[in-house]
Amino acid sequence: MTNFGKRIWIGGVLWLWLILMPFPALASSAPAVPELDFALRFDHVFELGVPGGQVFLEDALGFLWFGSEGGGLFRWDGYTLKNYPPRSDSGLSNGSIYRILQDRADPYVLWIGTGNGLNRFDQRTETFTVYRSNPDDPQTLSSDTSIAGPVA
Numbered sequence: 001m002t003n004f005g006k007r008i009w010i011g012g013v014l015w016l017w018l019i020l021m022p023f024p025a026l027a028s029s030a031p032a033v034p035e036l037d038f039a040l041r042f043d044h045v046f047e048l049g050v051p052g053g054q055v056f057l058e059d060a061l062g063f064l065w066f067g068s069e070g071g072g073l074f075r076w077d078g079y080t081l082k083n084y085p086p087r088s089d090s091g092l093s094n095g096s097i098y099r100i101l102q103d104r105a106d107p108y109v110l111w112i113g114t115g116n117g118l119n120r121f122d123q124r125t126e127t128f129t130v131y132r133s134n135p136d137d138p139q140t141l142s143s144d145t146s147i148a149g150p151v152a
C-alpha cells in the first residue's frame with residue numbers, strides 16, 4: 001500500500017470514529033438495550049364472556065377466530081369481537097368447539113368441529129351448514145363429535 005493509500009485509509013477510519021463517537025451504541029459491537037423505568041403492561045382487549053378459548057385460527061383474510069367451550073364461535077377483526085352462538089335454527093350446531101380449519105380451496109369457508117356435528121361456515125353469507133352422524137347412512141359422519149384435523 002502506498003503512503004497516499006495509507007493516509008486515505010487512516011483518514012477514513014478517523015472520520016468514521018469522529019462521526020460515531022457521539023453515538024456509543026452505534027460504535028459498540030454489542031446491541032444497546034434500553035433500560036426501562038416502567039413495567040410492561042398489556043391492555044385487556046376483549047372478554048369472551050365464556051369459559052376460555054379452546055381453539056384459535058388466524059385465517060388467510062386476517063381475522064382471528066376463537067372456539068370456546070360452550071359459548072360458540074368468536075371472530076376478532078382487530079376492532080370488534082363478534083359472537084356466533086349456538087342456535088337450533090340454521091346456526092352453529094353446538095357451543096363447544098374443538099377444531100377450526102380453513103378450507104384450502106375457498107378462503108371464505110371455515111370448517112368447525114363441535115360437540116354436536118361438523119359445521120361449514122361461509123363468511124360471505126354468514127351461514128352455517130351442519131353435517132351430523134346418521135347410523136342408518138354410512139355416507140354420513142361416523143360421530144357427531146368432530147375433533148380430528150386434516151389428514152396429512
